[in-house]
Amino acid sequence: MSTYSDYINVSREELIQLLASKMKKKRFQHVLRVEETGLALAEHYGISKTKTSIACLLHDLMKNNPDDSSRQSIISNNLPLDLLDYGNAIWHGPVAAVYAEKSLDVTDTDILNAIANHTVGSDHMSPLEQVVFVADYIEPQCDFPGVEKARELAKKDLALVVGFASRETIKHLLAQNQRIYPQTIHTYNMYSTLLGEELND
Amino acid sequence: MSTYSDYINVSREELIQLLASKMKKKRFQHVLRVEETGLALAEHYGISKTKTSIACLLHDLMKNNPDDSSRQSIISNNLPLDLLDYGNAIWHGPVAAVYAEKSLDVTDTDILNAIANHTVGSDHMSPLEQVVFVADYIEPQCDFPGVEKARELAKKDLALVVGFASRETIKHLLAQNQRIYPQTIHTYNMYSTLLGEELND
Numbered sequence: 325m326s327t328y329s330d331y332i333n334v335s336r337e338e339l340i341q342l343l344a345s346k347m348k349k350k351r352f353q354h355v356l357r358v359e360e361t362g363l364a365l366a367e368h369y370g371i372s373k374t375k376t377s378i379a380c381l382l383h384d385l386m387k388n389n390p391d392d393s394s395r396q397s398i399i400s401n402n403l404p405l406d407l408l409d410y411g412n413a414i415w416h417g418p419v420a421a422v423y424a425e426k427s428l429d430v431t432d433t434d435i436l437n438a439i440a441n442h443t444v445g446s447d448h449m450s451p452l453e454q455v456v457f458v459a460d461y462i463e464p465q466c467d468f469p470g471v472e473k474a475r476e477l478a479k480k481d482l483a484l485v486v487g488f489a490s491r492e493t494i495k496h497l498l499a500q501n502q503r504i505y506p507q508t509i510h511t512y513n514m515y516s517t518l519l520g521e522e523l524n525d
Numbered sequence: 526m527s528t529y530s531d532y533i534n535v536s537r538e539e540l541i542q543l544l545a546s547k548m549k550k551k552r553f554q555h556v557l558r559v560e561e562t563g564l565a566l567a568e569h570y571g572i573s574k575t576k577t578s579i580a581c582l583l584h585d586l587m588k589n590n591p592d593d594s595s596r597q598s599i600i601s602n603n604l605p606l607d608l609l610d611y612g613n614a615i616w617h618g619p620v621a622a623v624y625a626e627k628s629l630d631v632t633d634t635d636i637l638n639a640i641a642n643h644t645v646g647s648d649h650m651s652p653l654e655q656v657v658f659v660a661d662y663i664e665p666q667c668d669f670p671g672v673e674k675a676r677e678l679a680k681k682d683l684a685l686v687v688g689f690a691s692r693e694t695i696k697h698l699l700a701q702n703q704r705i706y707p708q709t710i711h712t713y714n715m716y717s718t719l720l721g722e723e724l725n726d
Contacts, residue, residue, distance in 0.1 A: 491699055498692055498699075503714040506707055513704040 326374040333429040347388045362459035379438040386420040394419045445511030454482040461489045487515030527575040534630040548589045563660035580639040587621040595620045618644045646712030655683040662690045688716030
């Protein structure tokens with residue numbers, strides 16, 4: 325049975341305090357719901373709960389970070405520079421993963437990838453990456469067209485939810501003429517083929 | 526005033542004969558309509574009619590080429606290998622551009638790019654590239670939701686049609702859970718920001 329100290333240099337209680345200091349209250353409550361949802365998925369699919377708890381709690385750590393600070397982190401940590409062409413909505417995951425590695429001594433690449441890719445996914449997502457991505461999409465307060473369908477699918481197959489969520493995200497961005505981060509397309513291209521026609525509107 | 530012989534080793538009549546031999550009748554008639562539409566756009570926007578005629582006539586030259594032959598062309602001509610993960614719908618443009626260069630002595634990169642990118646676009650399209658891309662999308666027999674809007678936009682600004690068409694193409698692919706060639710996203714990301722909200726459904 326693994327514990328926090330196997331993966332990170334703070335206890336869960338200390339991490340909770342850190343979160344509360346770095347984000348707004350509504351965001352903090354969302355993070356706790358993502359952890360709760362993630363732990364239920366981890367239980368269902370037999371994935372490490374310790375790693376799930378850490379990755380879920382850290383996923384939005386940099387969501388309220390000032391843009392200038394995040395831009396600086398992207399440059400000084402050699403993250404992909406095309407992140408700079410997008411905004412906080414895209415870069416807060418990778419920036420949080422770097423923070424987890426540098427300041428919280430997280431070295432487990434599965435946890436770091438789950439944090440980094442929770443918004444845009446990737447074309448080969450581990451079970452843990454899928455858990456965080458999906459928990460963020462379906463936590464109980466999430467309320468948008470299709471979320472109930474996503475919650476149903478999550479009981480069956482997480483990869484289906486990844487395909488569904490990335491498809492719906494792209495649709496939403498198209499409707500607003502917003503740019504799409506190319507990694508979102510790689511995620512969609514890999515996981516959308518799992519979606520049967522019965523999932524269409 | 527440029528002529529065919531400035532850009533290609535066949536006359537327009539010989540090219541027409543070549544087209545008729547390499548594609549089905551319906552496709553051939555589509556190609557002639559694309560040329561006609563392209564020439565009207567070239568007139569409107571002050572673009573070389575000779576180059577427009579050549580690029581439009583050649584754009585679908587490989588649309589009915591056997592898949593094995595096109596795959597071989599992609600490999601032996603060092604085209605991007607990710608084309609192989611997609612189908613004829615995506616690779617027939619690049620394969621036709623290679624044929625134009627190798628067998629018809631076309632060296633003008635603007636013509637070659639217009640042929641290669643007529644399906645997926647690119648993030649920096651020349652006026653000629655835009656003409657072929659748009660003519661293929663709006664030629665008179667094209668009939669799909671939004672084509673009238675695209676025809677209107679084409680009188681105003683070709684770049685708007687590129688943004689509109691790439692957005693609609695992605696929507697169509699999403700609705701069918703089909704994969705999206707990443708270059709289509711780069712085209713959308715560059716040109717969609719030109720689209721005002723009044724263009725939304």
